[in-house]
Amino acid sequence: xxxxxxxxxxxxxxxxxxxxxxxxxxxxxxxxxxxxxxxxxxxxxxxxxxxxxxxxxxxxxxxxxxxxxxxxxxxxxxxxxxxxxxxxxxxxxxxxxxxxxxxxxxxxxx
Amino acid sequence: xxxxxxxxxxxxxxxxxxxxxxxxxxxxxxxxxxxxxxxxxxxxxxxxxxxxxxxxxxxxxxxxxxxxxxxxxxxxxxxxxxxxxxxxxxxxxxxxxxxxxxxxxxxxxxxxxxxx
Numbered sequence: 001x002x003x004x005x006x007x008x009x010x011x012x013x014x015x016x017x018x019x020x021x022x023x024x025x026x027x028x029x030x031x032x033x034x035x036x037x038x039x040x041x042x043x044x045x046x047x048x049x050x051x052x053x054x055x056x057x058x059x060x061x062x063x064x065x066x067x068x069x070x071x072x073x074x075x076x077x078x079x080x081x082x083x084x085x086x087x088x089x090x091x092x093x094x095x096x097x098x099x100x101x102x103x104x105x106x107x108x109x110x
Numbered sequence: 111x112x113x114x115x116x117x118x119x120x121x122x123x124x125x126x127x128x129x130x131x132x133x134x135x136x137x138x139x140x141x142x143x144x145x146x147x148x149x150x151x152x153x154x155x156x157x158x159x160x161x162x163x164x165x166x167x168x169x170x171x172x173x174x175x176x177x178x179x180x181x182x183x184x185x186x187x188x189x190x191x192x193x194x195x196x197x198x199x200x201x202x203x204x205x206x207x208x209x210x211x212x213x214x215x216x217x218x219x220x221x222x223x224x225x226x
Binding site: 031033035040041042043044045048088090092096097098099100101102103 | 114116141143145150151152153154155158160166201203205213214215216217218219220222
């Protein structure tokens with residue numbers, strides 16, 4: 001079963017706009033990781049946020065984590081056509097395995 | 111560091127045949143994971159190794175599936191008597207021996223299986 005759910009399921013924006021997607025999960029976690037997946041390809045790790053962290057930045061990416069609401073958000077600023085992909089959040093709880101949500105499909109139009 | 115390597119990248123097989131996928135993790139990563147992903151869905155956990163020990167198996171991993179990591183380095187995932195429902199992308203991932211809270215998990219490019 002999947003731990004989390006991403007919202008929205010799909011997002012279409014113009015190049016230069018910001019893209020925000022949310023992830024909710026059900027159980028206590030050790031960390032939450034965001035991944036990008038281009039069509040037919042593997043998963044590329046974007047950012048890891050620990051359960052005791054609230055916000056992290058990496059380049060044009062900003063991730064927040066609210067453990068009281070069991071939710072996270074990923075913001076991509078100044079989007080580019082190359083950001084077109086599916087984005088997944090995944091949580092690590094007891095044990096080491098990742099549990100994924102269903103993903104957000106992002107289309108950035110040039 | 112060449113990343114997680116998987117082969118073959120694509121496999122088309124007839125129903126009932128056996129297939130084997132190989133995964134070479136990032137060197138010195140002691141944790142190795144297998145996931146399965148179908149179109150439009152997120153990856154689903156199949157199994158996890160720490161060194162050569164298989165520590166967890168999902169209920170998705172039926173008796174027709176077997177995974178090994180004999181020397182704690184590369185791993186193989188074998189599917190026996192393939193069925194059309196096995197068609198999916200099989201993803202391998204690895205991570206180091208750090209604490210779970212800070213442990214980034216890296217994925218390979220996946221192996222596509224089509225059962226006809």
